[in-house]
Each structure stands twice: as C-alpha cells, then as structure tokens.
Amino acid sequence: MRKTWEKQFDYFNKRVTPHRRAIIEIFEEENRHLSAEEVYMLLKKKEEKVGIATVYRNLDLLSQMGLLHRVNFGDGKEYYEMTRVLPGEHHHHLICTKCGKVVDYSELVGEEHEFLNRLEKKLSNKYGFLTQSHQIYFYGLCEDCQLICES
Amino acid sequence: MRKTWEKQFDYFNKRVTPHRRAIIEIFEEENRHLSAEEVYMLLKKKEEKVGIATVYRNLDLLSQMGLLHRVNFGDGKEYYEMTRVLPGEHHHHLICTKCGKVVDYSELVGEEHEFLNRLEKKLSNKYGFLTQSHQIYFYGLCEDCQLICES
DNA sequence: TGTGAAATTGATAATTATTATCAAAATGTG
DNA sequence: CACATTTTGATAATAATTATCAATTTCACA
Numbered sequence: 001m002r003k004t005w006e007k008q009f010d011y012f013n014k015r016v017t018p019h020r021r022a023i024i025e026i027f028e029e030e031n032r033h034l035s036a037e038e039v040y041m042l043l044k045k046k047e048e049k050v051g052i053a054t055v056y057r058n059l060d061l062l063s064q065m066g067l068l069h070r071v072n073f074g075d076g077k078e079y080y081e082m083t084r085v086l087p088g089e090h091h092h093h094l095i096c097t098k099c100g101k102v103v104d105y106s107e108l109v110g111e112e113h114e115f116l117n118r119l120e121k122k123l124s125n126k127y128g129f130l131t132q133s134h135q136i137y138f139y140g141l142c143e144d145c146q147l148i149c150e151s
Numbered sequence: 152m153r154k155t156w157e158k159q160f161d162y163f164n165k166r167v168t169p170h171r172r173a174i175i176e177i178f179e180e181e182n183r184h185l186s187a188e189e190v191y192m193l194l195k196k197k198e199e200k201v202g203i204a205t206v207y208r209n210l211d212l213l214s215q216m217g218l219l220h221r222v223n224f225g226d227g228k229e230y231y232e233m234t235r236v237l238p239g240e241h242h243h244h245l246i247c248t249k250c251g252k253v254v255d256y257s258e259l260v261g262e263e264h265e266f267l268n269r270l271e272k273k274l275s276n277k278y279g280f281l282t283q284s285h286q287i288y289f290y291g292l293c294e295d296c297q298l299i300c301e302s
Numbered sequence: 303t304g305t306g307a308a309a310t311t312g313a314t315a316a317t318t319a320t321t322a323t324c325a326a327a328a329t330g331t332g
Numbered sequence: 333c334a335c336a337t338t339t340t341g342a343t344a345a346t347a348a349t350t351a352t353c354a355a356t357t358t359c360a361c362a
Contacts, residue, residue, distance in 0.1 A: 016358090017358075049312095051311065070225055072225060077348070115263075127254055129289070137285060166328085186319095200341095204343085
C-alpha cells in the first residue's frame with residue numbers, strides 16, 4: 001500500500017520517514033493552509049513526538065518536491081497547503097486587509113485556466129520564463145469588516 | 152507645488168515630513184520593489200539621516216494609505232513598490248524557484264482586467280468579499296536556470 | 303535478515319526581520 | 333509663534349526561521 005506521493009521521494013532521493021508520513025497525513029486531514037507552528041501542534045496532538053526544526057525542514061522539503069505550496073498572507077509567517085493536481089481543487093485566497101482573515105476560493109476554474117494558459121505562453125515568449133505554478137491573492141474587506149466600516 | 156499624493160496625508164490625518172517625502176522620492180526614482188533595508192540604504196546615500204525604525208513605520212503607513220503595495224517573494228523579507236493608478240502601469244511578478252530572481256511583468260493588462268473584474272464580481276456574490284486590489288505571482292524557472300537544468 | 307554508509311532528527315544556539323518603548327524633536331493649527 | 337500632537341531615533345524586545353552537531357534511523361545490498 002505505497003502512497004501515490006512516495007514515488008516523489010524516490011525521485012528526489014529522499015527517505016520516507018514516519019515524521020514525513022505524519023506531516024502529509026496532517027495536510028490531507030485538515031485540507032487547509034497551516035503554519036509550521038500549527039503543523040507542530042497537530043503532530044503533538046497525534047502523539048507524534050517531533051522537534052520543531054524537523055517540521056520546518058520537512059515543510060521546506062515537501063515544498064521543493066512540489067507536494068506542498070508555500071503561501072504568504074503578510075502576517076509574518078509562512079503557510080503551507082496541499083498541492084492539488086486536479087484542476088477543480090486548485091484554489092486561491094481572499095485576504096481581509098482589516099482583520100487579516102483569509103478565505104479560500106476555487107471559482108471560475110475553467111475560465112481561469114484558459115486565461116492563465118494564454119498568459120503563461122506570452123510570458124514564456126517575452127521573458128523566457130517557464131511557469132510551474134501560480135498564485136492569485138485578492139486583498140479587500142471581508143463581509144464582517146464591511147459592516148463595521150459602514151456603521 | 153503640492154504633490155498629488157499629499158492630499159492622501161490630509162485624508163489620513165498624517166503629517167508630511169521630510170523623511171516621508173524622501174521615501175516616496177526613492178520609490179519614484181527607483182521604480183522597482185524595495186525592501187526596508189534597501190530603502191534605508193538608499194536614504195543614507197542621499198544624505199538623509201534616518202533611523203531604520205522610521206523606515207519600517209513609514210513603509211507600513213504608506214501601504215495603509217494605499218501609496219505603496221506590499222509584496223512577498225518568499226525570501227523572508229517584505230518588499231514594497233509604488234501603487235500605479237494607471238492600469239497600464241500595473242504589474243505582477245515572475246519568481247524563479249531556483250535562483251530567487253524576480254522579474255516584473257505587465258503583459259495582457261486589458262484582457263487581465265476583464266477577466267479579473269468578472270472574477271471579483273463572483274467573489275463578491277459568493278463570499279461577500281469586497282476586492283480592493285490583487286496580486287498574481289508566477290513561480291517557475293527563469294531563462295538562465297532553465298539552461299542550467301538541461302545541462 | 304543483518305550491516306553500514308548516508309540521511310534524518312532533536313535540542314538548542316544563532317540569525318534575521320520586524321515591532322515596541324519612550325524621551326526628545328518636529329509639525330502645523332489657531 | 334506657542335503648544336498640543338505627531339513623529340523620530342536609539343535600542344531593547346520579539347518572533348519566525350535556520351544552523352549546528354552528536355545521536356538515531358533508514359534502506360540498499362550482502
């Protein structure tokens with residue numbers, strides 16, 4: 001019962017350790033973006049005795065291997081989330097500039113892909129840049145903060 | 152000869168100081184994203200005696216006032232760049248995942264606006280989120296790093 | 303199935319970017 | 333031009349992340 005992601009470890013000449021398994025499991029279960037500290041806490045809750053340095057090291061490794069995406073919401077921490085290969089599961093982020101809340105969205109996926117493919121082709125032609133992934137961040141006001149501003 | 156951005160200071164009840172003037176000048180002259188440390192160095196080069204804390208405070212203030220945009224390329228620092236009101240001057244970033252180089256681009260702007268306006272409307276309907284700005288980051292390999300990978 | 307070279311880990315020190323503190327200096331309104 | 337308020341500088345404090353290195357674990361191969 002080899003997991004589908006294990007071949008990535010072979011490819012990168014990395015070893016499959018219980019900690020690495022557990023970290024991937026956390027992301028599969030939580031299905032949301034997590035900071036290093038949050039991953040560390042969730043591992044502890046699972047009785048997985050692990051050092052914080054190992055968490056940082058492995059989040060970095062998993063990002064380099066393409067299993068995780070690193071995202072940043074401007075609050076001083078880095079966050080990580082599962083890379084989804086299915087186009088329907090790819091998502092982006094709405095960040096409230098007032099309260100800092102982050103909402104995931106995955107709307108307009110077909111249209112988005114079409115648009116981004118065209119854009120990527122142009123970027124490749126003009127800048128010789130080979131695109132592997134992209135992230136879109138929207139900044140604005142969430143529902144709650146709009147109400148507060150009006151009153 | 153009041154600068155166009157000075158009315159923003161009135162609106163936010165903030166004072167126009169020589170340091171703040173100088174910081175805005177730096178961004179106008181350099182016309183690229185800069186870290187706090189870089190702004191600090193450039194001010195020093197201009198004989199503008201200023202403390203690093205003041206630089207951080209003012210970069211934050213100018214972002215809140217909408218004169219600067221805060222951007223993040225995943226290297227542990229925050230960067231800032233001029234907010235351009237003309238649609239033709241709006242740009243995004245290509246980040247090389249190998250060498251960390253960042254390339255600005257401002258392609259396909261008309262098409263992009265059309266696409267993003269539609270998207271923003273949908274996000275407003277579904278999540279009640281009011282969009283103020285957006286950023287698109289492309290991750291991949293720059294021209295140089297593609298050559299290195301092949302060899 | 304056991305062995306050993308190489309990779310991984312844990313504890314913690316070090317580093318780096320950013321924020322807080324607070325007295326002194328500067329701003330601009332009346 | 334005086335004064336209430338804001339801004340600044342020097343530096344201490346904080347927070348996230350990375351480096352170090354000896355001990356432990358993994359896995360290819362015998």
